[in-house]
Amino acid sequence: MKAVGARLPRYDGLAHVTGRTTYVDDVRIRGTLWVKALRSPHHHAGITRLETRRAEALPGVHAVVTHEDVPKNVYGHLEALGIPADEPLLAEDDVRYKGQPIAAVAAVDEDTARQAVDLIEIEYEERPAFFDMRKALDPDWPTIHPWGPVYPHYGPYNHRRVRKGDVDGAFENADLIVEGVYRPQAIEHCPIEPQTALVVPEPNGRLTIYSCTQALYFSMGVVAAHLEWPLNKLKFVGGTVGGGFGGKVDTASETICAVLALKAKRPVKWRWTREEEFLASSTRAPWHMEIADAVTSDGWMLGRRMLTLHDSGAYARFSPYGLTKHAFHHTGAYTIPNVHFDGFVVFTNRTPTTAMRGFGVTSVSFAVETHMNRIAQELGIDPLQLRLRNANRIGDTTANRVVLKDPSTVPVVLAAAERVGYDLPPEYASMTAERRSGDLLPEHLAAQQASADGGEA
Amino acid sequence: MAKHKGRGIATIEYPTGMNQNGDPSQAWVKLKPDGRVDVFSGTVDHGQGSRTIHSQIVADTLGVPYDWVTNDNTNTDSSAVCTGTFASRGTFIGGNAVRFAAEKARERILEIASRELEIDPSDLEIVEGEVVAKGAPDRKISVPEVAAAATWTHGELITGTGAALKPYATVNDDDGSVEIEPHSAISYAACVADVEVDDETGEVTVERLIQVYDVGRAINPTLVEGQIEGGAMMGLGLGLLEQAYPYYPSPEHRGGEFGAYLAPSLEHLPELDTVIIENPSAEGPFGAKGIGEMANNAQPPAIASAIHDAVGVWVTEMPATPERILRAIEEKKEPRREGKRVVFDDELSVRTVSSTGGKGFFETDG
Numbered sequence: 046m047k048a049v050g051a052r053l054p055r056y057d058g059l060a061h062v063t064g065r066t067t068y069v070d071d072v073r074i075r076g077t078l079w080v081k082a083l084r085s086p087h088h089h090a091g092i093t094r095l096e097t098r099r100a101e102a103l104p105g106v107h108a109v110v111t112h113e114d115v116p117k118n119v120y121g122h123l124e125a126l127g128i129p130a131d132e133p134l135l136a137e138d139d140v141r142y143k144g145q146p147i148a149a150v151a152a153v154d155e156d157t158a159r160q161a162v163d164l165i166e167i168e169y170e171e172r173p174a175f176f177d178m179r180k181a182l183d184p185d186w187p188t189i190h191p192w193g194p195v196y197p198h199y200g201p202y203n204h205r206r207v208r209k210g211d212v213d214g215a216f217e218n219a220d221l222i223v224e225g226v227y228r229p230q231a232i233e234h235c236p237i238e239p240q241t242a243l244v245v246p247e248p249n250g251r252l253t254i255y256s257c258t259q260a261l262y263f264s265m266g267v268v269a270a271h272l273e274w275p276l277n278k279l280k281f282v283g284g285t286v287g288g289g290f291g292g293k294v295d296t297a298s299e300t301i302c303a304v305l306a307l308k309a310k311r312p313v314k315w316r317w318t319r320e321e322e323f324l325a326s327s328t329r330a331p332w333h334m335e336i337a338d339a340v341t342s343d344g345w346m347l348g349r350r351m352l353t354l355h356d357s358g359a360y361a362r363f364s365p366y367g368l369t370k371h372a373f374h375h376t377g378a379y380t381i382p383n384v385h386f387d388g389f390v391v392f393t394n395r396t397p398t399t400a401m402r403g404f405g406v407t408s409v410s411f412a413v414e415t416h417m418n419r420i421a422q423e424l425g426i427d428p429l430q431l432r433l434r435n436a437n438r439i440g441d442t443t444a445n446r447v448v449l450k451d452p453s454t455v456p457v458v459l460a461a462a463e464r465v466g467y468d469l470p471p472e473y474a475s476m477t478a479e480r481r482s483g484d485l486l487p488e489h490l491a492a493q494q495a496s497a498d499g500g501e502a
Numbered sequence: 503m504a505k506h507k508g509r510g511i512a513t514i515e516y517p518t519g520m521n522q523n524g525d526p527s528q529a530w531v532k533l534k535p536d537g538r539v540d541v542f543s544g545t546v547d548h549g550q551g552s553r554t555i556h557s558q559i560v561a562d563t564l565g566v567p568y569d570w571v572t573n574d575n576t577n578t579d580s581s582a583v584c585t586g587t588f589a590s591r592g593t594f595i596g597g598n599a600v601r602f603a604a605e606k607a608r609e610r611i612l613e614i615a616s617r618e619l620e621i622d623p624s625d626l627e628i629v630e631g632e633v634v635a636k637g638a639p640d641r642k643i644s645v646p647e648v649a650a651a652a653t654w655t656h657g658e659l660i661t662g663t664g665a666a667l668k669p670y671a672t673v674n675d676d677d678g679s680v681e682i683e684p685h686s687a688i689s690y691a692a693c694v695a696d697v698e699v700d701d702e703t704g705e706v707t708v709e710r711l712i713q714v715y716d717v718g719r720a721i722n723p724t725l726v727e728g729q730i731e732g733g734a735m736m737g738l739g740l741g742l743l744e745q746a747y748p749y750y751p752s753p754e755h756r757g758g759e760f761g762a763y764l765a766p767s768l769e770h771l772p773e774l775d776t777v778i779i780e781n782p783s784a785e786g787p788f789g790a791k792g793i794g795e796m797a798n799n800a801q802p803p804a805i806a807s808a809i810h811d812a813v814g815v816w817v818t819e820m821p822a823t824p825e826r827i828l829r830a831i832e833e834k835k836e837p838r839r840e841g842k843r844v845v846f847d848d849e850l851s852v853r854t855v856s857s858t859g860g861k862g863f864f865e866t867d868g
Contacts, residue, residue, distance in 0.1 A: 048558035048568040049788050052724040056553040056573060088753060126524075143753070177751040179855040182862035200675025204866060207678030219842065226847035229802070229820040231746040232739070235765050259546050260586020261578050276578075284575035286548035286587075290736075293548070294588055320758040328746045335851060352852065352863055370521035372678055378515040378690060386678065387866050395753060400588055402736060403795045406516055407802075411740075414512035414803030415818060418810070423844055428807070432513050446679040453690035453716035453781045458513055460714040460777050461692035465509075478781075 057285065068287050069241040069255045070316050077243065078107050078151040080305060080315035081158035083165050084325055085140035085147060088174035088394040089189055092138055092147070096166040100150060103164055105157040108309035111148045112137045115304055116273045122263075122296070123366055124270075129198060131190070132360035132397070134271055134300055140169070141189060141359035142396050144325030151305040151313045174394035178333055178354040181391045189359070189394055196357065196365050196390035203389065205365075205372045207444050210383030210493070212339075215348025218489075219339030223420050226335050227412035231328040231356070234401060238287025239322040242298040243314040244306040252306065253280045256299050259289040264296040271300045272307075291400035295327055295362070330364065330398035331356040332371075332408035336416045339383075344426045346435045347489055348383035351375050353409075357390045358397035363404070364390045370405035373445050377413035378454040379432070380441040382493040432458050433473050440480040442493045452478055503702040508812025512803040513692045516796030517685035518786070520589040524670035527591070528582035529599040531560060531607045533660040535653040537631070537646035539564060539571045541603070544581035545596040550794050551725040552592040556600045558721055559787050563604035564611070565628030566645055582663075590792030593721060594686050595666045597787040602664025610660045611645060614652045618643050687783040687791040691715045693737075693800035696772075699812040701831055704824030706742055706809060710773040711801060718783040718791030726793055730776050733797020739766035741802035742821050818847055 060066040097109040112118045112135040121130030136147040148165055152158040173187035180186070181194035197203045216222060243255040258264035261281045269276055286293060298315050306313045317326070332355055339348040353371060357364035368388045375386050403410070421428035436454035443449065455478045462469055472484075481494055519525060529543040541560050545552045553573045561568040574580060584596055612623040615633035619626070619641060626633050633648060635641040652658045671684040696710040711734050720726045743764040748755050757763035782789025802820055810816050815830035838845040852860040 048561040049719070049721050051558070051568075051722065053554060053558060053568060053722055055551055055725070056557060057547065126522075174753075176753055177855065179852045179860075180857065182860075183857045185857070202675055202866075205678065206676070206866065209677065209679075222843045224843065224845045224847075225816075225818060226850040227818045228850060229740065230744070230750055232744040233746050233763060233765075235760075235763070258586075259548055259588055260584070261544050261546060261581070262583045263586045265578055279578070281578040282576060284544070284546050284577070284581075286546055289546075289548040289587065291588060294586060319760070323758045323763065324756055331747070331750060333852070354852070354863070366521065369673065370517070373521060373684060374515065374517070378513045387863070389863065393751075395747075402733070402797075403516070403799045404588070405521070406514075406796070407740070407799045410512070410514045410799040411802045411806070411820060414514065414800070415806050415816070417513075418510065418803070418807040419816065419846065422810075428511055432511075436513075437515070444678065445673070445684070447683050449688070451781055451783065452515070452688065453779065454513055454515070456779055456781060457690045457692040457714045457716055458511075460779060461511065461694050461712060464712050464714065464775060464777055465694050 066285060068238055068285065069243055069257050072243055072255050074245055074312045077312040077314050078153060078309055079155045079158050080149055080151050080302060080313050081155060081162045082146045083148040083162045085136065085143055085145040087140060087169055087171055088143050089172045090140050090169035091172060092136060092140065092167065093170050094166065094168040097148060099166065100161040100164040103157065103161045105153040106150060106161045107311055108151045108305050109148060109161065110304050110308055111135055114308060115271055117271050120270045122267060122362060126366065128361060128365045131192065132362065142394050144396060146301065149301050149305055151309045176393050176395065178356050178391040178393060190392040194392060196361055205369050205388040207372050207384055207386035209444050212348045212350060212383045212385040215339045215383040219347055220342040221340050221423060222337055223340065223423055224337040225416050225419055227415060229332050229408050229411050231331045231398065233323055233328055234290040234292035236288030236290065236292065239319060240298045240317040240326060242302045243312065244302040245312040246306050246310060251278050251280060252303055253282060254299050254303065256281050256283040257286050257293055258283055258296060259286060259293045264299055267296040268300050268303055272303060290402050291404060292327055294400050297326060325396065327397050327399035329401035334408065334412040336412055338416065338420060340420055340424065342424060344424055344431045344434055345487060345489065346379060346381045349376060349381050351386045353388040355388065355390050356393055356395060356398055358393055358395040360397045362397045363400050364398060367400065367405040371409050374406045375409050376444050377410065378437055379435040380437055380490065382489055384444045429458055429462055429467065429469060430473055433476055438481050439478055440494050506699050506701060506812040508697050508699060508808040510695050510804045510807025510811055511692065512800045514796060514800045515688050515690050516590065516799065517688055518594045518792030519591045519668065519686035522671045522673065522684045523668035525585040525591060525595065526665060526667040527584045527596040527599040528665040529603045530582060530661060530663045531603040533607065533649045535650055537649040539566060541571060541573045541600055542581045543573065543575055543596055543600050544578065544584035545575055545592050546587040547575060548587055550592060550729065552596060554725060555593050555597060555721050559597050559601050560604045563601050564608050566631045590794040593790050594786045594792055597790060598666035599664045601787045602666065603662040606662030606664060607660055610662060611648050614656060614660065615643050615648045618648065618651055687718065687786055689716055689791045689793060689796055691796055691800050693804040695801060695804035695808040697805060697808040697812060699809055699827065701813055704828035706822060706827065708738055708772040708805060710775065712775045714777040714779060715793060716779040716781045717793045718786050719780050719789035720778050721788060721790050723778060726778055727776050729793045729797045731774050734774055734801055735766045736798035737801025738770055740798060740820060741805040745821055816846065
């Protein structure tokens, strides 16, 4: 019997549904200390005083750490992709979002750790906070990030741009221009298993890190960079996670535990409360998208102008990557020959936003598809026919010059129509994903279509 | 005051693998002396089922029964690099890593079998756990016998390593163009949403979601359906229920517990009708493409359009909460029409909200 294509039961399904899977919090090591963190109560503030002596003196406390205990405190998750570092592991001179970790304690139990956190003496100088991305370039922007209001490192630009064809010409030639604004919200990842880490110093000098990360090697790299350690001194243990959805790429608890474990010379475990999971962990980003489409009265998409603002929260984290991915997909499942896209990653005093299922594209799918339906309504055209006509076809070239080899816009639309018993005229019902020709290859699409040998237009 | 039915559609596409590539997965395979197979792939299984998928791929690549295969993804000492479980890359890139590793191990099995049978390896194949001569099926040796011979006779270990990496696609910052494909594959989907909207309470009930996904090849149709149906519920949450900041952009009144945050639950479960299309990818294992992430992308716009079909209002700030729907019905906003321009949502635009009319965000070409 072939395994591929078979409806085999999940490899680990029985253990999951009978409660026998071992998650990080199920791992118990003798002598483990428990962790609590001091988090910012302010959206934006300077730290004018930080004194941990009283916390350290509390009986049962084994270690208190601040940024001074971290060998490399500021490290960027995506430095390897050319995105510079801006986020400290533990806050230094300022806090830029409510819930930002400043110091952490390892103690004999969670209550003692919490009491110790309360004994940390800290003074803040509150600063104006910023939340509405649309006002980021206003003259009265309160300085909240040393890089400025928006991420400035897209080569020479402060935005990710896509340019193709003659957009001005497309808008001049259009019969209709439809403009709309789309604003999907931030949402929580809501994993059943909150962020949890257990770090065990081994007699041979290594650290064993039990982690709920979605990416063992990636997170190991993050910890190694903060500690300035080679990889052979770390062992990540994990691989089974109680829900991630993108939020557990952040490596939010492992490094702080590692620093505490090294200082306390004891195993330490940190399990975030549900409240921390909601309020201090990252979210899906809020997005702001403005689309203007140039269309003909018979339903051809000639051109698109689009502006996207991506709320990064207080630090860059993965946002510059997410916005580039968004830019690459801003025409959706359709072929639009003339485009002008600008996307900005905007800093706010929100909890940093991060990857979540569909990263960068969930937003643009909502905007593009709602906009397509508005166009269909304005033109008085069947929304399925509008889609089929402009659908990606074999040999079409995307906005970033990728020649499509096996697009399926047409098959999925036709299958959906058939499933709901939706009647399409024969010329639409018989469409395929094959290369454009005849009526489906109007002049405005001729230039973008790749040559028959598959070369670029 | 009445309840209104509506229908909406959305069509989406989504890339497999990290945008711009450069995200390796590596794996290795070894045989125990009785021919059973250990797979080491560092791919985290956070519910998507990669341990099952990877085991299926290895079983068929080697030609051995599925239940001979064990998967170890538990730690970084025994597993090689997997960039991670994100970017819908586990089946395609992680799956290719284990496939390549299994292909190498298969070559080793054939080599040892060749010595035992005195037949050239190119004339051998593995079928259901047995190495057989092509065209002479009675000349054969079982994989367990090959593994035993390797261990006890030849003093060799049958292993295979595999690595999948598509090179990094540099982007031109001036125009966003790339020289090489910045993804491993593209998957497509369409979603039809049937809803009922109560114009008195503003409440939307999603009654049915018809969803069509092209996944290249469904390695395990049950797990693919799990992604599609689970994704549908997340998409429903995005479209109708969830918001971290109920007074966005204000950060106040964030819900800090499940009781103060509306995540979708079984009471919201609509009738789900799922169709899988298999338009194989050129380079994925057995033609597979990614399905994981895109599964929550099509429902929100399909639902938004269904709401418009039902009550005639466009809600373009997600989620479409009862409050937003009632306000929209009350305001009955019309787009501004100016020559051939039709301008929706003026009041939400950067041009309206920023004090400078959006200076710096528009006219970026100077």
